[in-house]
Amino acid sequence: MTLDATWTRAWIDRTADVVAAEHTALSELDRQIGDGDHGENLSRGFTAVRARLADLPADATPGAALKLVATTLISTVGGASGPLLGTAYLKGSAALGDATELDAEALVAFLTAARDGVVLRGKAEVGDKTMIDAWTPAVDAAAAAAADGASPEAVLRAAADAASAGAAATEPLVARKGRASYLGERAVGHRDPGAQSSSLIIAAAADAADGTNKES
Amino acid sequence: MTLDATWTRAWIDRTADVVAAEHTALSELDRQIGDGDHGENLSRGFTAVRARLADLPADATPGAALKLVATTLISTVGGASGPLLGTAYLKGSAALGDATELDAEALVAFLTAARDGVVLRGKAEVGDKTMIDAWTPAVDAAAAAAADGASPEAVLRAAADAASAGAAATEPLVARKGRASYLGERAVGHRDPGAQSSSLIIAAAADAADGTNKES
């Protein structure tokens, strides 16, 4: 079983929906340990993504659609999350090449390249209390599931669950990157907003896969 | 019966006391319809008066003591009330000449000259919601009492009662001079701070006369 361009668009759509829905909650997380704009930043970005996606040819590949997400985020979000998430989508989409159907391995390649892109730009490690704390567990879980022969849907679900646990696990941490690093011990007890939004994005991928397959 | 330099000093002392005691209340009145500094202004002035009075020769006449009040207020109070009250004391002290004993007529002359001094500088009329609404009834009541042959103490008490009533009567008025005039109808219902402080000053004169005579 594979996922196609329809899934890709559904994923992007769901992501835009969830970012809009969680806008205030994300900014509130950022207000606790950052500057309170993370929800605003992402919703500016995904509003632009949705508008530009409408102009994309119907036969665009998953890679082309995700590259459009990348360039749109880079050119509209700003802040730390704009270049970081933008790079994630950019590197991830490059890993997909011209494929029209994505199997479990392709999804693992996407997630890995995306995570590596964030590390390349932001130089964060697991435990630094950043979005990497969602991406890296997601990559590991996806890879493990794929190695076990799981379906694409199951790979994404494993990734989503791991990302969500990873985001939650940022709460007790002291931050070593981004604005929260200025706070030292005072960041303890708060969830990292970027880890939270990344886990929502990965969850949207899994939800879209479930939805797409139920419809088909 | 007459009032002398001892009474004059007692009056000035009592005035300084009552200004200190009513400091906050006067500023609060001014906050309602002005800029909230009237108590601060007068207490700055009378604190200086008290300090300078200590240096005045023991044999200074009432006129000399009150002239010192005048110049001290002019040089320390600022605002509207500084020059106005300063002029009141200046013109009033001039009316006393070198007299060492003040009879009822001298007190009326003092009050009249003081009031005229305020009008000369400030051009306010009765009913403009200013300190004149305390001074003019005081002058009129003092003159009437003196014409009836009242004692100096009784003249001052009559002046004090009229000033107090005059200050209270400013409450329903719209102001036509000073900062409160900017407010139009919104000044209605508030007592004029300068009328209130002038009535306290005149009451202190009467209280000092009672006190002086009780002691003597």
Next chain:
Amino acid sequence: MKKLINDPSAVVDESVAGFGAAHADLVVVSHDPTFVRRAAAPVPGKVAVVSGGGSGHEPLHAGFVGFGMLSAAVPGPVFTSPTPDPIVAATQAVDAGAGVLYVVKNYTGDVLNFETAADLCEAEGITVRSVLVDDDVAVKDSLYTAGRRGVAGTVVVEKTAGAAAERGDTLDAVAEVARRTNAATRSMGVALAAGTVPHAGEPSFTLADDEVEIGIGIHGEPGRERIPLERVDAIVDRLLAAVTDDLGLVSGERVLLFVNGMGGTPLVELYIAYRRAAEALEARGIEVSRSLVGSYVTSLEMQGMSITLTRLDDELTELWDAPVETVALRRGR
């Protein structure tokens, strides 16, 4: 009350001392009595321009002491006119024999204290003229009131009068420039939140979360009316209507547009207001030929702004453009 101060009663002295220390290249501060004068004063042969008033409106007036503007400034206690003594001392310090112009905001206290100072100086042989600034259209001007207040327009009067003095005008001519500038200038303000006078300890007035005060003064005096908070464009339109009506501006005229912050309002908001005001004026055929945006005549940390217009002719434009070298306004030097 939360302020970066030590003792409320030392606010003005300490602040003026800091001002003098920070700007010793431009000004000299005298203490006891307190006034601020140009480092290079008196200027031989030139008329001196002196202003002053209660403190709490910084940078007015001390921030405008220097070449091409004020010769001296006399700060009183917060929101309270200075007494005559420091005004006299400042006058003596800057008079070069050509006479001294007092620029006085129209408040009873300022008027009386500067009047007394002028009398004392005249008695000593210094020629003094006074010009009142009364640009605030929020206040009804009538024979039966203290008249309009002087607010942000004071900066414009101090600038043109100072430039006239600098070019060597006589005392009467400098006074005439000041009067003409005042006559060509109107202002109106709005507050979102009052400031707190240090010795009072609580805000001068309180507004609900959805209220603004229109026609506010610069001493925490209440304004003309309270209205629900509106978009700034609507607020600007209100203020501008009052100002342009009072000035009787017609299409084809030129103005200086001055958007003034009250102390606690950030520049980002003032420029939003400026944008609307400039657009609205141009839509009416009025040319905005000069601009000033910033917190120049403040009311402690009050949140709000005022809009000032000065009708410009060639001479006032030239005087506005003339070089000036003060702490708060500097160009051409």
Next chain:
Amino acid sequence: MKKLINDPSAVVDESVAGFGAAHADLVVVSHDPTFVRRAAAPVPGKVAVVSGGGSGHEPLHAGFVGFGMLSAAVPGPVFTSPTPDPIVAATQAVDAGAGVLYVVKNYTGDVLNFETAADLCEAEGITVRSVLVDDDVAVKDSLYTAGRRGVAGTVVVEKTAGAAAERGDTLDAVAEVARRTNAATRSMGVALAAGTVPHAGEPSFTLADDEVEIGIGIHGEPGRERIPLERVDAIVDRLLAAVTDDLGLVSGERVLLFVNGMGGTPLVELYIAYRRAAEALEARGIEVSRSLVGSYVTSLEMQGMSITLTRLDDELTELWDAPVETVALRRGR
């Protein structure tokens, strides 16, 4: 939330438009993408200096665009770094072939977006160097954090780098001046009350009536610690101790003392703080040879201030003194 705005999402666009309209003699505003450049740019043969970052810090950066300082400024959304597109557009608009220096405050967002822009510009043949400003000693500098933040000291770096560019230095030399200035500069701030980001609608943090936040940033980030409100002299002593220790200042050295307001604090308070800081430095044998007092690097209407010191040598003094003609800083022209 009470602000003089229309739509929270239009704050930056409308404000920058107003800025451009008010100061058309000095700057040109480009829209879509938004940036502000010198009216006279590119300047043939000279290095261009470009800065930018989130809005809400006005007059930084656009207020420093002009002769002797910035060639262009790129404002992002409130407290959010601009994206690479407007940075690239600004770079292209001001590059005269001599290269472009980016002055970047050390925040992950600013660093990444300017980095991307630099890559894109280099790909088009424009030589770009970047210098990070990280003057905030409230933040521990360590290999394991994002490093110190860039705050008020940015003004000093922009001034000296701009002056170096104006005198005709090469790109490497201008970058070296910027780096040297940053290395000689440290700051620390305090807040009495946070500002409110327009789209957030509530203050970034809340302090009790008797609390202040020491070591505050300029984005409403919480600071280093909360302490009970003290006399400003005591607060100044705290900030100054942190700054002088970190700089390792010793008796006999010269400094620029910069007391910066956070947006909602009136000048009268800043000068009280300045007075103490200057006295305390002089008591330690450190000469305050240059001063700056005012709200130059703000955080919306935050109440508070920061103290910045730059260790001066002859060259930095000369570059600080050099003529500058911008909206917020002007002298010698």
